[in-house]
Amino acid sequence: MSKCRGCGIVLQHEHPNQLGYSPKKDALYCKRCFRINHYGDVTFDMKKGIDPVDILSKVNKMNCLVVWVVDLFDFEASLMDSLNRHLYNKEIVVVLTKKDLIPATIGDDKLAKFVKKRFEYYGLHVVDVVYTGFHYDSVTVKDTISKHSQNREVVVLGMTNVGKSTMLNSLMNTQTLTASVYPGTTLDFNELKIDGVTYMDTPGLENNQSMIMYLNKDSDANYIIPHKLIKPIGFQTQKEQSFSIEGLCRIDFFGLDKTSIVFYKSNELCIHRGKVINAQQYWLNQDFKIKLNIDSSEYKETTFNYQGNCDVVIAGLGFISVKGPYTAIKVYTHPNVKVLQREVML
Ligand SMILES: Nc1nc2c(ncn2[C@@H]2O[C@H](COP(=O)(O)OP(=O)(O)OP(=O)(O)O)[C@@H](O)[C@H]2O)c(=O)[nH]1
Ligand SMILES: [Mg+2]
Known part of the structure; x- marks a missing residue:
């Protein structure tokens, strides 16, 4: 019984549509690994x-x-x-x-x-x-x-x-x-x-708690996973502000007073900024390029009331570093995606 050197699966030569297949009896790699390595293509x-x-x-x-x-x-x-x-x-x-x-x-x-x-x-x-x-x-x-x-x-x-x-x-x-x-x-x-x-x-x-699992199109993982040095995007802002990262999540900030908000996420993803009062309307009507596989109405709300400097982490997407006064933060995203507040990392 020989195994594929690339992915560890037992090699087989009978079933072309099943994992581990290689047409060559003396192959070191399965067809799937061969295709990933040579064409960046995932056959299965x-x-x-x-x-x-x-x-x-x-x-x-x-x-x-x-x-x-x-x-x-x-x-x-x-x-x-x-x-x-x-x-x-x-x-x-x-x-x-x-x-x-x-x-x-x-x-x-x-x-x-x-x-x-x-x-x-x-x-x-x-x-x-x-x-x-x-x-x-x-x-x-x-x-x-x-x-x-x-x-x-x-x-x-x-x-x-x-x-x-x-x-x-x-x-x-x-x-x-x-x-x-x-x-x-x-x-x-x-x-x-x-x-x-x-x-x-x-x-x-x-x-199961990563956003990568809930994309509308699996190929969008390529945009969400960063490939280059992340360029942090910072805002200094007041009162109430809402931000959305594509159609992937929305974050509303309350009680800001010259608060610094810095986004760490893939450079490929756009941030949309607006007033909290208009955010729901914008969120529901916008046809975002990158979305989750649920309806906008199914997004779950998570509220953080801790008011110190913190990172708000959205698993699979990145984090937002918040420094300065605010009274509350609300995050809307897929109900299964892990969202948490932690001490500042960077
Ligand atoms: N920028 C950067 N990308 C990395 C680094 N390490 C891995 N990657 C990329 O992350 C992706 C996943 O890498 P893999 O080595 O396949 O990850 P894995 O943990 O073995 O994945 P599974 O086998 O699916 O569990 C690939 O696109 C890699 O190029 C790194 O240190 N820096
Ligand atoms: Mg691996």
Whole structure:
């Protein structure tokens, strides 16, 4: 039984429309990986990840070091509420990916502190935090993992699309594993040896709380997931203001007084700004280029009354950093998308 080197699925040569198919008996990659790598094309529906319980309970029984991979830009969507139940007895090294997307306004130590605190909040034991990103040297990541592995297998886990396979490719300095912009690229456990350490690439955990799951068109994920350094967009504003990011979410601010509001999101997405009093009318009548797969009337309202400096995070989309006086913030988006207020990250 041989497995596809790119995505870990068992190769088969009988069923062209099923996963794992390759017409060549001695192929190293399945047809799907071949097409993703050569044409950026996904021949079969991506699965958008795998049921977290299946994978986490398997990992729970292994004597392994867990490398939890987190997309720094989409940090909150990279964590799950029930994680501590499955990983309570595991040492975890956190690898933060996509640092190249984040403006360099925060020191590494401060960021590591922030990350450890967020993981503690979820009841998880983090032994180290390291960074990676396009054009970053992967030596520190490799050395840190190696130091903590102590002859154990290293299981690379995380939500779908956070950059697990890309990170492993950078440790090997090859393009062996298949990576793609769409969630659900890696399909099964995929074992590799890097400098004598056994690593396991894994399928990303399905993230039902991310906006990526609820787009009107799956291909719009390409606009929502940032590919370049994010250009923060700032406003200094007063009284009541409403902002919408395409047709994806609307955020109403109340009681502003020269308050600074900075949006961190993909540069491809437009922000529409107006008065709260006109916002509902605008929201209902506008034919947005990028939308969710629900009716505007089905959007859920979340209200935040904490009035300090904060980030408002919309999982899968980005965050809004708010500094200065305000009395309340209301967010409208898909009812399943995780929306939260947290301490300021950058
Ligand atoms: N800018 C930037 N993009 C990254 C980085 N790491 C990964 N990506 C991109 O993120 C997308 C997902 O990468 P993958 O490596 O396939 O992610 P994964 O976690 O293995 O995904 P699944 O196998 O679907 O769970 C791809 O488009 C990558 O090019 C990074 O450090 N910086
Ligand atoms: Mg992968």
